[in-house]
Amino acid sequence: MQLIRTIVPALTLIAVTAGCSSSDGKSEQRLTEQRESYCTELGAWQKTRDAVGEETAESAGFDEVGAIVDDAFLAMEPLRDEAVGGGRTLGEATVAAMKSSDGEALGRVVKYCQDAGFEAQAG
Numbered sequence: 001m002q003l004i005r006t007i008v009p010a011l012t013l014i015a016v017t018a019g020c021s022s023s024d025g026k027s028e029q030r031l032t033e034q035r036e037s038y039c040t041e042l043g044a045w046q047k048t049r050d051a052v053g054e055e056t057a058e059s060a061g062f063d064e065v066g067a068i069v070d071d072a073f074l075a076m077e078p079l080r081d082e083a084v085g086g087g088r089t090l091g092e093a094t095v096a097a098m099k100s101s102d103g104e105a106l107g108r109v110v111k112y113c114q115d116a117g118f119e120a121q122a123g
């Protein structure tokens with residue numbers, strides 16, 4: 001009986017630990033997918049913004065950029081609290097880059113994507 005009292009908690013601990021490892025793998029995979037989605041949207045925004053260039057604010061090009069900004073913000077949402085340096089979070093840097101044309105913030109989010117293993121072009 002004593003042997004069973006010793007083995008059961010040990011087996012329970014092993015099962016719980018194995019379950020954690022498995023869910024950690026899924027969490028890591030999900031995080032990678034979220035980062036890839038964000039970086040893809042960031043890249044799409046940069047390409048569209050660059051293509052629009054000097055057009056006037058009333059043009060259809062600016063409407064397209066606005067729609068892509070919305071997509072990028074949605075992709076960023078689950079990652080918003082990740083640090084990107086300079087005391088900024090990914091959410092803060094994304095807003096500053098896309099809404100205020102903050103070059104430093106853009107550099108930080110591009111570096112975030114590069115560090116995560118995804119391509120994004122610099123400013």
